[in-house]
Amino acid sequence: xxxxxxxxxxxxxxxxxxxxxxxxxxxxWAADGKTLRLRVSSDFQVLDPKGEIGELDDIxxxxxxxxxxxxxxxxxxxxxxxxxxKVYEWKDLTTLAFTLQDGLKWTGDFGPVTVADVKYSFERxxxxxxxxxxxxxxxxxxxxxDEKSGLIHLSAPFKPFDVVAVPYxxxxxVCKAATEKAGGxxxxxxxxxxxxxxxxxxxxxxxxxxxRNPDWPLEKPQWDNIEFYIVTDDxxxxxxxxxxxxxxxxxxxxxxxxxxxxxPANTAMIQAASTRYVWLTINMNAPTLKDLRVxxxxxxxxxxxxxxxxxxxxxxxxxxxxxxxxxARPANLIGKRDVAKAKALLAEAGVKDLTLQLYCxxxxxxxxxxxxxxxxxxxxxxxxxxxxxxxxxxxALGDKTKGDGYxxxxxxxxxxxxxxxxxxxxxxxxxxxxxxxxxxxxxxxEYEDLYQKSLAEQDxxxxxxxxxxxxxxxxxxxxxxxxxxEPYLAIGNANLTPVILADGHPDPTRFTAT
Amino acid sequence: xxxxxxxxxxxxxxxxxxxxxxxxxxxxLVPGDPASxxxxxxxxxxxxxxxxxxxxxxxxxxxxxxxxxxNALHGNLGYDVWSRRPVLDQILQVFPxxxxxxxxxxxxxxxxxxxxxCAAVVWRGTVVDAVLGILSVSMxxxxxFVIALYLLLIFAxxxxxxxxxxxxxxxxxxSQFRAVLLPAFSIGITWVxxxxxxxxxxxxxxxxxxxxxxARAFGLSELRIVTRYALRLAIxxxxxxxxxxxxxxxxxxxxxxTVFSRPGIGTLVTSxxxxxxxxxxxxxxxxxxxxxxxVVTAAxxxxxxxxxxxxxxxxx
Numbered sequence: 001x002x003x004x005x006x007x008x009x010x011x012x013x014x015x016x017x018x019x020x021x022x023x024x025x026x027x028x029w030a031a032d033g034k035t036l037r038l039r040v041s042s043d044f045q046v047l048d049p050k051g052e053i054g055e056l057d058d059i060x061x062x063x064x065x066x067x068x069x070x071x072x073x074x075x076x077x078x079x080x081x082x083x084x085x086k087v088y089e090w091k092d093l094t095t096l097a098f099t100l101q102d103g104l105k106w107t108g109d110f111g112p113v114t115v116a117d118v119k120y121s122f123e124r125x126x127x128x129x130x131x132x133x134x135x136x137x138x139x140x141x142x143x144x145x146d147e148k149s150g151l152i153h154l155s156a157p158f159k160p161f162d163v164v165a166v167p168y169x170x171x172x173x174v175c176k177a178a179t180e181k182a183g184g185x186x187x188x189x190x191x192x193x194x195x196x197x198x199x200x201x202x203x204x205x206x207x208x209x210x211x212r213n214p215d216w217p218l219e220k221p222q223w224d225n226i227e228f229y230i231v232t233d234d235x236x237x238x239x240x241x242x243x244x245x246x247x248x249x250x251x252x253x254x255x256x257x258x259x260x261x262x263x264p265a266n267t268a269m270i271q272a273a274s275t276r277y278v279w280l281t282i283n284m285n286a287p288t289l290k291d292l293r294v295x296x297x298x299x300x301x302x303x304x305x306x307x308x309x310x311x312x313x314x315x316x317x318x319x320x321x322x323x324x325x326x327x328a329r330p331a332n333l334i335g336k337r338d339v340a341k342a343k344a345l346l347a348e349a350g351v352k353d354l355t356l357q358l359y360c361x362x363x364x365x366x367x368x369x370x371x372x373x374x375x376x377x378x379x380x381x382x383x384x385x386x387x388x389x390x391x392x393x394x395x396a397l398g399d400k401t402k403g404d405g406y407x408x409x410x411x412x413x414x415x416x417x418x419x420x421x422x423x424x425x426x427x428x429x430x431x432x433x434x435x436x437x438x439x440x441x442x443x444x445x446e447y448e449d450l451y452q453k454s455l456a457e458q459d460x461x462x463x464x465x466x467x468x469x470x471x472x473x474x475x476x477x478x479x480x481x482x483x484x485x486e487p488y489l490a491i492g493n494a495n496l497t498p499v500i501l502a503d504g505h506p507d508p509t510r511f512t513a514t
Numbered sequence: 515x516x517x518x519x520x521x522x523x524x525x526x527x528x529x530x531x532x533x534x535x536x537x538x539x540x541x542x543l544v545p546g547d548p549a550s551x552x553x554x555x556x557x558x559x560x561x562x563x564x565x566x567x568x569x570x571x572x573x574x575x576x577x578x579x580x581x582x583x584x585n586a587l588h589g590n591l592g593y594d595v596w597s598r599r600p601v602l603d604q605i606l607q608v609f610p611x612x613x614x615x616x617x618x619x620x621x622x623x624x625x626x627x628x629x630x631x632c633a634a635v636v637w638r639g640t641v642v643d644a645v646l647g648i649l650s651v652s653m654x655x656x657x658x659f660v661i662a663l664y665l666l667l668i669f670a671x672x673x674x675x676x677x678x679x680x681x682x683x684x685x686x687x688x689s690q691f692r693a694v695l696l697p698a699f700s701i702g703i704t705w706v707x708x709x710x711x712x713x714x715x716x717x718x719x720x721x722x723x724x725x726x727x728x729a730r731a732f733g734l735s736e737l738r739i740v741t742r743y744a745l746r747l748a749i750x751x752x753x754x755x756x757x758x759x760x761x762x763x764x765x766x767x768x769x770x771x772t773v774f775s776r777p778g779i780g781t782l783v784t785s786x787x788x789x790x791x792x793x794x795x796x797x798x799x800x801x802x803x804x805x806x807x808x809v810v811t812a813a814x815x816x817x818x819x820x821x822x823x824x825x826x827x828x829x830x
Contacts, residue, residue, distance in 0.1 A: 042785055045596035053553075053596065129560040131553055187597040204607050205785060206680050206777035231679055231775040232785065239663075240775065243670035243678035392790065 034224040036511055039237050039249035043205050043230050048179075048186045049121070049172040050130045055505055056208070056228060061172040062507050063197040063210050063226060064190060068098055068118065071167045071420070074488075074502045075272050077325065078420045080167055084113065087149075093157040093458065094140075100148045103217025106175045106192040113173060113194050115150035118142055120176035122152070122165075124184075132170035138455075139165070157456040159463065160421035168501065196221045196509050205230055210508075221509045241267075241491060248492035248506065253365065256313050256489055266494045271315060274488035274504050275418035277322045277425060280373065280481040281398075285441035286410045288356060293349040295478025298411075299334045300342035302481050303376035311368040315487035321471035322429075323422040324485050329468045332482065333475045342380035355383040359397055360413035362388045369413055369483065384411070400435025412439055415486070420502045422467045423454055429474060440479035447473050518818050526807040531583075533803045537796060538579055541571075549790075568595045569792045582796060591797030596789070601797035604782060609801070611681045612771070612778035616763045618694050619702035620756065627706045628752070631713025632740050635721065638714075646710065653707030658766055662700035662773045669696060679775035697774045701766040705759050709752060717748035757813030761806040 044056035049065075052058055066084035082088045087099035104113040119142035126136035138158035143151040154161060165171055178191035190199055196218070197210040208228040212221070229245060231237040234252035241249050242264045251259065259269055280302070282295050289295055304318040320329040346354065358373060360366040367388060374384040389397070396402045397409050416437075418425045428437040430448055447470050454466045474480045488504055499510040549562040549569075557565075566572050570581065570592075585592065591601040634646040670678035682690030720726065721744055729739045768780035775781070779798055786794035 042788070045594075045789070051596075129558050129564060131557045131561060133558060188599060203681075203684060204604065204777055205781045206775070229679060229775070230777075232781070232788075233772055233775075236666075236679075236773050236775060239666050239671055240678040243666070243674065245670075245678045245680075 035227055036223040036225070036508055036513075037227045037229060037246035037248075038506060038508060039231050039241065039246045040228050041230070041232055041234075041237075041250070044188070044208070046187050047190055049132065049170050049174060050125050050128065050185060051187070052169065053131075054503070056230075058169055058172075058503070059228070059505050059508065060199065060208065060210070062168070062195070062501075063509055064193040064195040064199055064213075065172045065174070066104065066113070066195055067167050067171040067173065069162070069167045069171075070507070071163070071501050073499045074275070074504075075500070078163065078502050080162055083167075084173065091151070093456075094154040096152040096154075096161070098150055098152065101218060102148075104194055105215060105217075106178060106194050107190075107198065107213075107215075108178060108192050110175045110178045110192045112147070113175075114147045115142070115144045116147075117173050117176050118150055119144060120179070121173045122170075125170045130170065135165040135170045157458070159455060159458055160423050163420040164424060168503070197226060200225070222512050223508070226508045238491075247496055248490065248498055248511075250488070250490045250504070253312055253315060253487055253489055256315055256487075259491060264491070267491050268494040268496070270488070270490040270492065270498065270500070272488045272500070273316055273324060273485045275324065275420070275425075275502050276415060276486040276504070277319060277324070277418050278369070278413070278415045278483040278486060279319070279322065280483060281412040281414050281439045282479050282481070283409050283411070283439060283441055284477060284479045286408050288354065289410060291349045291351070292478050293345040294351055294354070296334075297342040297345040297349075297351075297380060298377060298382065299475075299478060299481055300338045300345065301377045301380035301382065303337050303372060304481075304483070305337075306376065307369050307372045307483060310372050311365050312484065312487055315489065316484045319482040319484045321467075321474070321482050322416075322418070322425040323467050323471065324418070327422045327464050327467050329471045333472060337376075339379050346381060352381075353383070354381070355385065356410045357387050358384045358411040358413065359387045359389050359394065359409060361391060361394050361415075366413055366415070373411075373413075398435065398437070398439030406435050406439065407441075409439060414439070417503065418485075422463075423451065426451060426454075426467065426470055440477070442474060442477050442479045444473050444477065515819065519815055522811050522814055522818075526811045530800070530803055530807060534582070534796070534800055535579065537799055538575060538582075541792060565595060568593075569790075571792070586797075586800060591800065592793035594794055595791050601794050602801075604794065605779065605798055605801050608777050608782050609779050611776065612764065612767050612780065614681075614690070615694055615697055615701075615767055615770070615776070615778060616760055618698035619763050619766075620705065620760055621702075622698065623702035623705035623709060623759075624752075624756070627709025628713050628745070628749070630706065630710035631717060631748075632745065634710065634714040635717045635744070636736055636740055638718070646714075650707040650710040653703050654711075655707075656703070658700050658704055659769055659773060661703055662697065662770055665696045665700055666773065681776050681778070693776070697767075697770045697776055700773075701763050701770050704766075705763065708755075708759070712752055712755065713745075713748055716751050717744050720744045720747045723747070754813065754817055757810045760809055764802060764806065 040056045040059065042055060044060055046052050046057055047060055049061060052061070068083065068085040069080045069088055070083040072079045072081070084101055084104060085098040086101045087097065089097055091097050100113060100115065105111060106113060122136055122139055122142050125132055126139040127133060138154045138156055138161065140153040140155040143153060145151060173194070175192035175194070179186065182191040188202070193199065193213070196213055196216045198213045200209040200211040202208050207230065210226040212224050229240070231240055231249070234255070237249045238251055238255055240246065263269065282298055283289055284295065308314060308316060308318060318332070320332050323329065358370055360370045370386045374386055377384050397412060398406045400406050416425070416428065427433070429440070429442050430438065430451055431443045431445070434441055434443060450466045450470050454463050457463050457466065475482070488500070490498070490500070492498055493513070495513045497512045499507045501507055549557070549565040553561060553565060570578050573581070582592070589602065591605070593600055594604065630646050630650065634643045637643050666678055669676045676696055677693050680693055682693035717740065726739060726744055729743055767778055768784060770776070771778040771780035772784055779802060783795060783798045786798065
């Protein structure tokens with residue numbers, strides 16, 4: 001053979017090689033139609049509803065246990081419907097009656113799911129040190145009427161109980177006998193399961209497999225198996241999705257433009273407003289910000305449109321408060337940017353050469369928002385110095401147990417995972433949260449009064465009015481700029497119909513495919 | 515030899531203690547509250563206090579350090595603050611994946627690096643030598659994560675030949691081997707360049723030795739001289755550096771395991787750091803450092819046994 005290493009020969013050989021590679025048969029990695037493959041960002045830690053933290057900690061119990069009711073997809077308004085309870089109805093303002101479905105039973109010979117299990121599941125969290133104890137704050141007791149019927153008694157009317165406590169997280173049922181046998185709590189292994197799926201295998205930090213529960217008595221889910229693939233990095237997850245490693249994944253907002261311009265084959269994009277809300281805290285107690293006119297100057301100088309475009313690629317809209325959906329306030333009181341007004345307010349307050357410190361986390365979206373705020377406030381003559389802060393130090397900024405620093409922090413870009421009921425989001429701005437999570441020093445007795453009334457009020461229109469007024473009070477204090485609800489972005493196989501709950505995590509039991 | 519061994523092992527223990535003290539210092543120097551960060555805004559003060567206690571952060575530093583080492587000597591690296599699982603169990607579950615990745619990466623780097631080094635010597639001074647020189651330096655210069663991403667794009671996304679994530683199915687060697695190829699290639703490629711340059715340099719020294727000249731005088735082919743006589747001597751510095759290389763490859767595993775979402779000690783540590791799961795971080799760092807020191811110390815002792823000059827230098 002006459003082998004020549006000239007340029008033409010090299011190009012010819014390279015071309016032939018790559019053509020061969022491209023035409024070669026590919027290995028099949030796609031789903032077999034019976035297995036649903038989802039990407040999650042981290043491994044689970046605690047499956048016990050009392051100690052679970054989030055994401056997979058709650059997604060797995062959604063599959064392997066039950067709740068009395070369950071939520072609809074967040075895009076369908078987070079409505080509730082009966083699930084493990086075939087009857088679920090309010091008898092009066094503090095009494096909820098329920099009857100369990102027939103045929104639900106625990107694995108491991110622990111017998112049927114009973115009201116005693118419901119009582120045990122709820123009462124062990126109420127008043128405990130669990131992070132979910134607040135959900136059951138108003139729970140007085142669960143009364144056992146018989147094996148299948150029970151009454152939930154509240155200590156006071158508490159409208160949000162339906163959506164805050166029952167349908168997920170602390171609302172997952174555990175088997176009383178099995179949990180007590182396991183010592184009263186468990187972490188990475190269910191003592192007993194009763195859901196449509198059973199925990200099968202766990203490859204730590206890599207993959208979890210669930211298999212269909214053959215004894216599941218209710219509507220059969222579509223999939224024989226569910227696989228969760230743990231991929232921490234969003235960009236790596238996107239590549240892995242394109243390599244057909246799984247069928248559905250949440251993706252970073254920064255990927256949206258590329259995905260829209262060049263979507264992977266047979267892929268649908270899901271775009272929605274998440275419950276995660278973002279706002280700018282303006283500390284009323286900081287010496288530089290004690291004058292309301294200075295705080296209002298910041299509100300007028302803030303360029304909301306630029307933040308939405310620059311930091312979120314226009315995927316969301318300016319928030320009018322910390323409450324979204326049907327309870328959302330129609331508009332901000334300061335709806336339009338007015339730099340001249342901001343300058344006038346500063347002059348009126350006699351403030352010149354104002355320099356403020358803006359704390360934010362180190363992620364790229366927070367950095368982008370901070371820079372836009374810096375630029376927009378500069379137009380009004382306010383110098384903003386950005387202080388990107390590592391997470392642990394960031395969360396200590398407004399914490400009164402960490403010294404007196406919380407009294408004088410000036411501006412903080414904040415971002416909380418919200419709930420479904422407005423009170424879940426409004427709770428952080430109560431007076432007793434000053435030095436905890438109310439970093440604005442917003443101290444309004446009227447707000448507190450409205451908050452308490454809204455917990456008990458049953459009329460939706462009246463509640464809505466209360467929430468709007470509470471957000472008016474927040475804005476009028478000059479201590480807040482409502483930025484947005486972060487966009488939720490995911491991609492999945494175009495044939496797949498996903499169900500995403502309000503926390504932004506999927507409910508795989510209800511995923512379907514055509 | 516015994517004196518040398520005792521001194522070398524003592525040094526390793528000292529390094530281990532220093533690393534762990536540095537780790538403890540970092541935990542205390544980082545400002546902020548790990549419990550609030552880990553638990554989120556809905557955590558009760560009681561729960562935060564419990565978590566702090568579970569991490570042992572409520573104790574004075576010296577107590578923490580003492581307890582950690584005392585427990586470690588009994589094989590107890592502590593418990594995961596969330597799952598309460600023993601840290602050692604978690605490490606032993608994923609470490610074989612990292613070890614396999616390191617072995618394959620170093621294995622292919624050794625084979626190819628030595629081959630390229632030999633080729634450069636055989637054809638020294640020619641275009642082949644120049645091309646191999648450029649190639650070797652390029653391999654050293656290109657960051658492994660860039661290689662990793664491109665490999666992922668080409669072989670997993672575009673061609674679909676190899677899996678993009680994971681370590682393969684447990685018990686299925688073929689699937690595990692397919693899963694290790696891309697990450698092993700990514701972190702091994704830098705060492706191909708290093709080894710090629712090292713073998714070339716040391717072999718050029720050996721090529722001037724008397725026995726090589728004698729071999730030439732007998733009319734042996736250049737290829738035979740290089741592979742049969744020169745390589746035996748030239749490979750010694752390479753073997754010495756392999757232990758260091760293995761440590762470096764284990765460090766690189768941290769990001770490669772993240773890019774390929776491959777379970778291993780790297781992903782274990784990074785997820786533990788993100789969740790402020792300090793016992794897992796401490797236990798994993800101690801385990802990795804100890805493992806690395808065992809490999810390096812064993813290599814040093816082996817070299818000292820083979821080469822008395824090393825022992826003499828250490829003896830002073």
